[in-house]
Amino acid sequence: MPSTISTSYAITTRIAERLAESLGQRKFAMWFDHSARFNYEPADRRLTVNVPNRFVADWIGRNFEQDLHQAASSEIGSDVELNVCVDPECFNQPASNQQQDAQQTQNPDFNAPATPPSPQFQTPTTHTAHPTNAAGPATLAPNTVVMPRPTSSAPAYSRKLRHALDTFVVGPANELAYSAATRVAEDDATIAGTPLFIHGGCGLGKTHLLQGICNRYRTRNPQARVHYCTGEQFTNEYITAVRTNKLDQFRRRMRQMDLLAVDDIHFIANKSSTQQEFLHCFDHIELSGSNVVLASDSHPKLIKQFTEALVSRCVRGMVVQIHEPDEETRIRIVRALADRRQMILQPSAARELALRADGSVREIEGLLTKLHAFASLGGSRSGGLLEPVGHTLINRLFEAEEKTGRRAKPVRFNDIVDTVSSELQIEQAKILGTSRNKHIVLARSIAIYLTRNMTSMSYPEIATAMGRKTHSTVITAAQRMQRQIDENAPILLPSEASSTTPKELVDRIKRTIKRAPIS
Numbered sequence: 291m292p293s294t295i296s297t298s299y300a301i302t303t304r305i306a307e308r309l310a311e312s313l314g315q316r317k318f319a320m321w322f323d324h325s326a327r328f329n330y331e332p333a334d335r336r337l338t339v340n341v342p343n344r345f346v347a348d349w350i351g352r353n354f355e356q357d358l359h360q361a362a363s364s365e366i367g368s369d370v371e372l373n374v375c376v377d378p379e380c381f382n383q384p385a386s387n388q389q390q391d392a393q394q395t396q397n398p399d400f401n402a403p404a405t406p407p408s409p410q411f412q413t414p415t416t417h418t419a420h421p422t423n424a425a426g427p428a429t430l431a432p433n434t435v436v437m438p439r440p441t442s443s444a445p446a447y448s449r450k451l452r453h454a455l456d457t458f459v460v461g462p463a464n465e466l467a468y469s470a471a472t473r474v475a476e477d478d479a480t481i482a483g484t485p486l487f488i489h490g491g492c493g494l495g496k497t498h499l500l501q502g503i504c505n506r507y508r509t510r511n512p513q514a515r516v517h518y519c520t521g522e523q524f525t526n527e528y529i530t531a532v533r534t535n536k537l538d539q540f541r542r543r544m545r546q547m548d549l550l551a552v553d554d555i556h557f558i559a560n561k562s563s564t565q566q567e568f569l570h571c572f573d574h575i576e577l578s579g580s581n582v583v584l585a586s587d588s589h590p591k592l593i594k595q596f597t598e599a600l601v602s603r604c605v606r607g608m609v610v611q612i613h614e615p616d617e618e619t620r621i622r623i624v625r626a627l628a629d630r631r632q633m634i635l636q637p638s639a640a641r642e643l644a645l646r647a648d649g650s651v652r653e654i655e656g657l658l659t660k661l662h663a664f665a666s667l668g669g670s671r672s673g674g675l676l677e678p679v680g681h682t683l684i685n686r687l688f689e690a691e692e693k694t695g696r697r698a699k700p701v702r703f704n705d706i707v708d709t710v711s712s713e714l715q716i717e718q719a720k721i722l723g724t725s726r727n728k729h730i731v732l733a734r735s736i737a738i739y740l741t742r743n744m745t746s747m748s749y750p751e752i753a754t755a756m757g758r759k760t761h762s763t764v765i766t767a768a769q770r771m772q773r774q775i776d777e778n779a780p781i782l783l784p785s786e787a788s789s790t791t792p793k794e795l796v797d798r799i800k801r802t803i804k805r806a807p808i809s
């Protein structure tokens with residue numbers, strides 16, 4: 291059994307337990323025990339609740355959305371996407387089919403070349419009121435409804451898209467993406483029919499922008515047909531349509547959209563038939579002057595197994611990247627996210643958190659959730675209630691995280707130079723020196739770029755650490771590295787057998803630095 295399935299199983303069990311605790315056993319038993327099936331997908335931080343009919347979906351959506359969110363985010367440590375899906379079949383499946391079902395999610399495309407639909411879509415799905423271990427026979431536990439099960443149906447009730455453009459904090463790293471998003475959302479006639487492709491690392495706000503676009507578009511055009519889904523949901527909807535002989539309906543619906551937003555579009559990369567379907571849909575929408583907005587973790591040209599046709603459609607529109615936010619933006623993001631949780635942070639605490647949290651905004655979110663819990667656990671009334679959270683509490687949180695090994699100590703300049711030196715097999719003295727050899731210059735630029743991104747050091751401080759009198763060369767090096775990452779032209783290093791790209795190289799070194807044992 292793939293470990294992700296058992297992990298997901300364990301997580302959904304705990305989420306259900308938390309939910310039962312917060313709702314009370316009676317309410318939980320009434321609405322979830324026999325009529326809900328949970329599936330958590332860690333990669334997407336998405337919790338799907340499968341229910342047998344629309345009535346239950348609506349009820350759960352209206353009455354328990356907050357509790358579900360609360361239960362899931364306290365378990366995961368950050369907010370999750372929540373879907374409530376009607377899937378009657380899910381409640382007819384014998385328990386023995388569950389493992390098969392779970393394994394079949396690993397199948398990348400339901401109708402990979404020239405094969406009939408895979409059994410995934412012929413096998414009836416399972417229901418049991420109790421948690422079932424995907425690895426073996428059902429184990430019964432009262433009042434818990436958990437079963438890791440893939441989502442194979444389109445969400446019938448998708449909770450209201452929660453992100454708005456107004457709550458997006460804009461800074462140099464994301465202003466281009468934000469401005470493009472605003473133009474699409476406001477139906478700017480000069481870009482009608484021009485697709486928008488937003489790409490960037492994990493947790494940097496792509497979903498936020500896509501949902502924000504849909505929400506604003508809908509507010510401005512209440513009659514408009516707007517559809518937001520992930521690449522995975524698009525795939526599932528398509529597969530379901532094929533399986534149920536409703537392909538025509540699916541096509542009509544998708545192709546008539548005024549705005550189609552597909553998040554994590556890379557999900558369809560290795561699925562040839564889904565890609566083809568999406569391409570036709572894309573063409574129809576574009577030709578009618580409507581809008582397609584896509585998001586992915588990479589530039590379209592770098593998504594492996596994207597067909598040439600799809601890449602060309604994507605790149606002829608607006609392709610914009612979101613970068614990791616700079617220090618000032620991060621501080622504003624910390625404040626905005628704290629506001630969302632009704633937490634009051636002292637200014638120095640917001641700064642401290644912004645400096646110590648990792649690159650992604652999701653990381654900041656996770657820390658705020660923990661901070662909130664930490665404050666309550668400590669018996670303090672701060673952390674969202676009455677007293678502002680200060681520096682001390684944040685230091686205590688980080689100390690606790692370091693002790694339990696959940697967080698490495700802050701990265702230091704020397705750690706970075708050390709790692710760059712051993713990864714690229716270039717002596718530290720050379721990295722800190724003035725040689726213009728192109729590989730040494732690259733190593734130096736990477737070290738500077740990562741120091742700027744992974745530590746709180748300012749450019750003048752980095753210059754001093756590098757033994758430079760002024761910081762202008764340090765800024766140039768960081769900018770050059772950013773340019774190389776954006777262009778991402780392959781490079782061949784003497785220390786490597788095959789070529790790599792600057793992004794891959796920088797990400798790899800970053801991961802090594804993060805994995806380094808706490809010294």
Ligand SMILES: Nc1ncnc2c1ncn2[C@@H]1O[C@H](COP(=O)(O)OP(=O)(O)OP(=O)(O)O)[C@@H](O)[C@H]1O
Nearest residue numbers: 457458459491492493494495496497498623651652
């Ligand atoms: N600039 C920002 N302003 C306010 N909130 C932000 C910003 N960037 C990210 N966030 C918040 O951080 C969280 C993660 O963002 P989001 O889910 O949009 O990231 P993502 O780029 O789609 O990540 P992934 O690729 O992992 O799906 C969300 O709660 C989002 O609201």
